[in-house]
Amino acid sequence: MTSMERVVAALQGTKTDRRAFTMTLSLYGAKLTGCPLTEYYTVPEKYLEGQIAVAEKCRPDIIFTPFALALEAQAFGSEIVFIPHDAPNVRKPFLRNLNDIDKIKLPDIEHDKSFLYIRTTSQLLADHFKGKVPICGVLTSPMDLPAIIMGVDGWLELLLFDRKKTATIISLMSEYFISMANSLFHSGINFLAMPMMFTNPHLVFEKTITDTVVPALADMFRQLKGPIVFHHGGNPLAEYLQHYQSLPNVGGFVLDPHDSFTEARKNVGENRLLLGNLDGPSLGKISPSRSIEKARKILDNRRGDKHFIFATSAADVAWDTPMETITGIYELMQQYGES
Amino acid sequence: MTNVEQTRMTLIDVILKGEREQANTLLDNYAASCSYRVAMNDILEPVLEQIGNMWAEESISLAQGYVAGKVSEDMLLKIFNEGINTAGIQPEKGPVVVGNIEDDYHSLGRKLVSVFLQSAGWKVFDLGNDVTAGEFVDKAVETGARIIGVSAMMYTTAQNIGKVRDELVRRKLSGRIQLAVGGAVFKIRPELAREVGGDGTASSCFKAPGLFEELWEKSLKEVPL
Numbered sequence: 001m002t003s004m005e006r007v008v009a010a011l012q013g014t015k016t017d018r019r020a021f022t023m024t025l026s027l028y029g030a031k032l033t034g035c036p037l038t039e040y041y042t043v044p045e046k047y048l049e050g051q052i053a054v055a056e057k058c059r060p061d062i063i064f065t066p067f068a069l070a071l072e073a074q075a076f077g078s079e080i081v082f083i084p085h086d087a088p089n090v091r092k093p094f095l096r097n098l099n100d101i102d103k104i105k106l107p108d109i110e111h112d113k114s115f116l117y118i119r120t121t122s123q124l125l126a127d128h129f130k131g132k133v134p135i136c137g138v139l140t141s142p143m144d145l146p147a148i149i150m151g152v153d154g155w156l157e158l159l160l161f162d163r164k165k166t167a168t169i170i171s172l173m174s175e176y177f178i179s180m181a182n183s184l185f186h187s188g189i190n191f192l193a194m195p196m197m198f199t200n201p202h203l204v205f206e207k208t209i210t211d212t213v214v215p216a217l218a219d220m221f222r223q224l225k226g227p228i229v230f231h232h233g234g235n236p237l238a239e240y241l242q243h244y245q246s247l248p249n250v251g252g253f254v255l256d257p258h259d260s261f262t263e264a265r266k267n268v269g270e271n272r273l274l275l276g277n278l279d280g281p282s283l284g285k286i287s288p289s290r291s292i293e294k295a296r297k298i299l300d301n302r303r304g305d306k307h308f309i310f311a312t313s314a315a316d317v318a319w320d321t322p323m324e325t326i327t328g329i330y331e332l333m334q335q336y337g338e339s
Numbered sequence: 340m341t342n343v344e345q346t347r348m349t350l351i352d353v354i355l356k357g358e359r360e361q362a363n364t365l366l367d368n369y370a371a372s373c374s375y376r377v378a379m380n381d382i383l384e385p386v387l388e389q390i391g392n393m394w395a396e397e398s399i400s401l402a403q404g405y406v407a408g409k410v411s412e413d414m415l416l417k418i419f420n421e422g423i424n425t426a427g428i429q430p431e432k433g434p435v436v437v438g439n440i441e442d443d444y445h446s447l448g449r450k451l452v453s454v455f456l457q458s459a460g461w462k463v464f465d466l467g468n469d470v471t472a473g474e475f476v477d478k479a480v481e482t483g484a485r486i487i488g489v490s491a492m493m494y495t496t497a498q499n500i501g502k503v504r505d506e507l508v509r510r511k512l513s514g515r516i517q518l519a520v521g522g523a524v525f526k527i528r529p530e531l532a533r534e535v536g537g538d539g540t541a542s543s544c545f546k547a548p549g550l551f552e553e554l555w556e557k558s559l560k561e562v563p564l
Contacts, residue, residue, distance in 0.1 A: 081493075083493070083494070083495050089493055091442065092444040096444075151444070151445065151446060151447065152401075152445070153446055153447035153450060156401070156402060156405050156447070159402075160357065160359075160402060160405065160406065160409075161409075201400055202397075202400050203400055203402060204401070204402045205356075205402050205403070208357075
């Protein structure tokens with residue numbers, strides 16, 4: 001089977017030759033090719049080279065477009081910083097005064113350099129892997145993007161205490177997100193993963209989620225031309241899945257490393273796709289044998305679950321993750337034959 | 340249950356529900372029979388301590404913590420106005436200096452630390468974002484502060500905190516001026532606090548008043564008044 005067939009089978013719940021798996025190896029591609037990160041995250045061809053190396057050496061069943069959410073904030077005017085051995089981060093949010101929200105303008109989606117990089121990279125990956133390996137686009141959730149444009153405190157302040165300005169921002173984010181996401185689908189990505197933070201009761205009140213966040217997301221998601229993978233965004237998700245069950249176009253959920261799959265299944269039923277939950281960023285701190293043992297436990301737990309893809313959770317797999325960990329996990333998948 | 344205990348319980352409940360106006364009304368009603376400073380001491384401070392414990396247990400959300408900060412901020416403004424009208428109730432502790440380190444613009448944690456310190460009676464000079472080592476130490480010397488509290492969100496900016504330590508050493512102020520460090524990166528990498536020369540750190544903004552008490556004591560022991 002090809003990776004594409006394996007992933008589609010997990011979505012449909014049909015038999016596969018082995019368990020489909022992926023690791024978030026967006027950053028790791030730069031390590032494999034020795035590419036400076038300032039080039040890797042600005043030159044689409046360099047990113048493609050990195051992901052070709054990932055495909056050859058790590059053989060995941062899903063390849064990711066750049067996991068570099070700060071690039072979107074940059075397009076909205078925030079300053080970013082390149083960090084050694086990590087994806088770029090936001091150095092300085094664009095907006096410091098909430099009275100100035102009118103200054104937030106929709107960037108030119110066709111020509112802005114950050115968007116051009118993300119879209120061109122998606123196109124190159126889709127062309128290269130030509131339907132054999134699914135390409136997962138990565139974008140910031142439209143409900144989180146304001147936090148990297150105006151700071152977490154600014155966005156919280158609006159969400160909690162200023163409905164009018166919140167509506168203005170959501171409207172702008174919606175316009176951006178629908179255009180950008182659909183342009184990525186047009187470029188050839190197969191689905192879109194989004195870490196979701198201001199959607200989670202660990203960050204905001206449940207009433208904010210039910211009254212504001214979920215209705216806004218539902219409106220946006222139904223206008224998309226492809227499926228979404230709802231990523232836990234660094235917080236436990238399993239116990240809250242009922243909030244997101246009815247969101248249109250959501251193909252699956254990536255769980256947090258601390259989540260229970262049993263609890264998640266109880267909340268979403270047996271037929272929704274679940275992914276995760278090996279902690280990717282921690283793989284650089286533990287030995288290959290320990291990482292593989294953790295992976296084995298997850299696989300044992302999910303034995304017989306036809307709608308499950310083994311994956312890393314949280315952010316990118318850490319730069320200093322030993323190659324033996326990654327190859328060891330690939331080899332482990334061969335032991336978990338037909339699912 | 341006493342009236343004070345009942346008021347505290349109700350206040351926790353409304354803060355955790357995000358009802359900022361109800362929380363303010365509750366405190367206004369209590370303060371009507373005494374003062375806002377007394378309401379702060381009797382009601383809000385113990386409530387913040389309890390909410391801080393809930394934060395440490397990860398049983399409340401960021402938004403709930405934020406609302407607690409906003410209610411505290413509202414109270415501080417009322418205490419300030421009350422102080423003007425009654426010719427001055429001054430903060431009892433401090434002064435201390437806080438800010439985000441050079442090149443750091445992620446202000447949520449620092450703002451909450453500043454509010455919770457003031458709620459606990461500290462006089463705080465909040466220098467804002469992107470503060471250089473020299474600016475921190477100059478302000479501490481100018482105001483007689485014995486603690487500088489420095490916040491950083493990312494590993495790269497946290498490393499700039501080392502410059503504050505260097506500046507304290509260069510001016511022979513280590514010991515007298517204690518360096519408190521905090522921010523998201525210190526939760527992920529606790530060893531970083533020592534690496535950048537910090538004298539102490541707290542796991543959350545709610546725990547900052549306790550840390551500052553300890554560091555103030557330490558400063559007085561090392562360099563008495």
